[in-house]
Amino acid sequence: MSSKPFTKRTAATFFLGTAISGSWYTATSAIFAGQMGEVIPVVGAIILAGLTPFAAPALQANPQSPADNSDMEQRLKAFDSHAIVNIVDTGGMLEQVNDRFIELTGYTRDQLIGQPVSMLYQEEFRELAEEIRATLMAGKTWQGETPLRCADGRVIQTQCTVMPLFDKKGAWAGSISARTDVTHANELLAERDTAETLYELRDDIWIVDAETERFSYMNRVAMSRTGWSKDSYRTQTLETLTEESDNPALLDACRALKKSGKAMTQFDTQLFGNHFQVTIKLLPTGGAAGRFLIMLHDISDIINEERMKSEFISMVSHELRSPLTSIKGSMGLLLSRAAGELPSKARALLEISHRNADRLVLIINDILDLEKIANGRLEFNLEEVDIAELLHETSAANASLEQRHGVRIQVEGTEDLNKVTTDPNRVIQVLTNFLSNAAKFSKPGERVTIRAEENDDELRISVADRGPGIPASEQHKVFQRFADLSNSNRADKGGTGLGLSVCKAIVENLGGKIGFDSREGFGTTFYFTLPKKNSQVAAEEPAALLREAS
Structure with missing residues (x-):
């Protein structure tokens, strides 16, 4: 007996008998009445979809036996309750869906029939949909995992087998899809993989x-x-x-x-x-x-490495500072004419050496301060401080900056300032760094302004210049160690690249905040705040403060 093409009518009757005919018995009678060859492709699709237990007995069924037909009716009902089935025409429009499809996706038949099957898929699935369509047009069956979008927006994963359907003349007439929901199985696999990853x-x-x-x-x-x-x-x-x-x-x-x-x-x-x-x-x-x-x-290895690095830096810095102090002192004596008058050329060279010795001392002091901060060993001596007096003292102590760079340092806003409890020497250290930077980047004749402002909670001290400003693209580097800003030209201006990171750590240890406002071409204002209540030096996690500063 020759095998007839698997027609759309047969597919609808076989898979959707309950929906169309109201009885699986009617469906099986129609199929097995001399059309055994038409069932084989269907059973093949069911086997590919993992549904053999529901439909394989069809191959052994005797179409003339009422008892066998009754058994087949029960098995096909079971299949209908588990499989998710739909039929699509050649234009990609949904023609039929079974009850299980409706139950699982939450759509009504009116919402589905006559609509494009693409409504059930996400955008990224469209390329795979074209691959499936090409396979069907070639008369072949496609099998794989596909997503299915439900009425409430959920997406479930299904194991899907799609078979081509043909009309009576053998021409391609659409497709039939049989799916099983594997969402839960995939979730279990993902949970198992996650658990295994966590365990290892x-x-x-x-x-x-x-x-x-x-x-x-x-x-x-x-x-x-x-x-x-x-x-x-x-x-x-x-x-x-x-x-x-x-x-x-x-x-x-x-x-x-x-x-x-x-x-x-x-x-x-x-x-x-x-x-x-x-x-x-x-x-x-x-x-x-x-x-x-x-x-x-x-982080034991990291802590140990940081400790060893700090110890090495501390040792080297101390070993450098002692001879450097002696060298700097000797040059100072020569410049003060302790050994007699120097030739003008020799004096000029000695002044250059003395200035660079000063720079080296600053670098070493900054490195030692950073090392102390990282290890929580930077000392703070808190006392009640008259901020107005301290600002004027700092301005006077930095008068050499005015002579060297041709700028004027001016103090403003010191009237009626309340006293605060802080470390005056550390505040002077921060201010001196701000003033040094402001003077270096100001043109001769410009003014550098120290200003103090206060509210109920804190005191704000700022140093403003009218220099070139800091480009927006460079501002994130300002408080990093060894920061080299593109417009700073350190070779000409000098500077260690460490001072501001030290300032940040000092201010935060004193319970304050540090920052700056800058506009390229209009100057920069650096500022820091101090709490007006009794300051408590931050002793917790000093290394973390330093890591942020870097």
């Missing part, structure tokens, strides 16, 4: 119930670190960890995060003999409390 991470990963503070998950590194097994860590709590590590930082941070309502906190601490950067996130769950996701990144 080099960072410690802990998950803790926010209500009971009991551990619910630890990855391999975390279990190795604590010595707890999969069976034992679930009986442990954050309090147990605190007792064993003698460090309440994690417990305190989790409780504070829960109380604050924030989503995340981050800090550095020491646990199990190592230094860690700790990140804690509060993850919402179905319950009210949620879960803490705790990530520990071991």
Whole structure:
């Protein structure tokens, strides 16, 4: 018996019998009445779609046996309840969908029939849709994973088999698609992959119930670190960890995060003999409390490298400063004619050497200050300070800048200023750096202005120049160490590239803020603030302040 083409009518009857004829028995009777050859392609499609258990018995069914037909009716009903089926014409318009399609996607038949099948796909799927269409036009079956957009906007993933349909003359007449929903299976695979990735991470990963503070998950590194097994860590709590590590930082941070309502906190601490950067996130769950996701990144090597680098820099700087001080002092004596009058050419060369020795001393002092700040060893001596008097003293102490660069330093806004508690020497250090920069980048005859302003909470001190300004593209570099701005021309102007980063760290340690306003071609104003309440020197995480400054 020759095989007839698999027609659109047969496909509709087979797959959509309940929708069209109202009975799978009617459907099977129509197909198996002498048309066994037409069923084979359909069963092939079902096998490709992973639906063999529902339809394979069709190959063995006796079309003349009522008992077999009854069994087939039950199996095809089961198939109809699981498979997502639709028929599309050659123009890409939906012609039929089964009940399962309606149930899963949330559309009504009126919303689908006569509409382009492209409404079910996202834009990025259009290229694949063209590939499927080309396969069908060639008379071949296509199989793969496709997305399906639901009425509420959800996108589900389906394993899909698409077969071409033909009319009675054997011409291509459209296609029939049979799908199974694999969204949940894909999600499970993704969750498994995520869990495996977390388990193998080099960072410690802990998950803790926010209500009971009991551990619910630890990855391999975390279990190795604590010595707890999969069976034992679930009986442990954050309090147990605190007792064993003698460090309440994690417990305190989790409780504070829960109380604050924030989503995340981050800090550095020491646990199990190592230094860690700790990140804690509060993850919402179905319950009210949620879960803490705790990530520990071991920074012991970084801390040790920074310590070794700081020790080396400190050693070298101290070794340089002693002979340099002696050299600078000797040159000062020569310039003061302690050894007699110098020839004019020799004196000019000696003055150049003396100025460069001054620059080297500044560089070494800046490096030592940075090293002290990084290690929390920069000393601050707080006292009640008359800011107006301090500003005038600083201006007078920098009179040499006026002579060297031909500028005028002017102090404004010092009337009726309240006293503040701060470190006067550190404030003078910051101001001197601001004044030095302002004088260097001002034209001869220009004015450099020191101004003080205050409100209820803080005192603001600024130094303004009328120099070339800082280009917007360069402004992010200003407080970086060794910053070299394109318009600064350090070879001519001098400067260490360290001073402003030191100033930033000093001001922040004094509880203030530092910044600047600049417009290219119109000058720059650097400023810092000091709290008017009793200043508390910031002792926490000095290295973090320095990292921000760099």
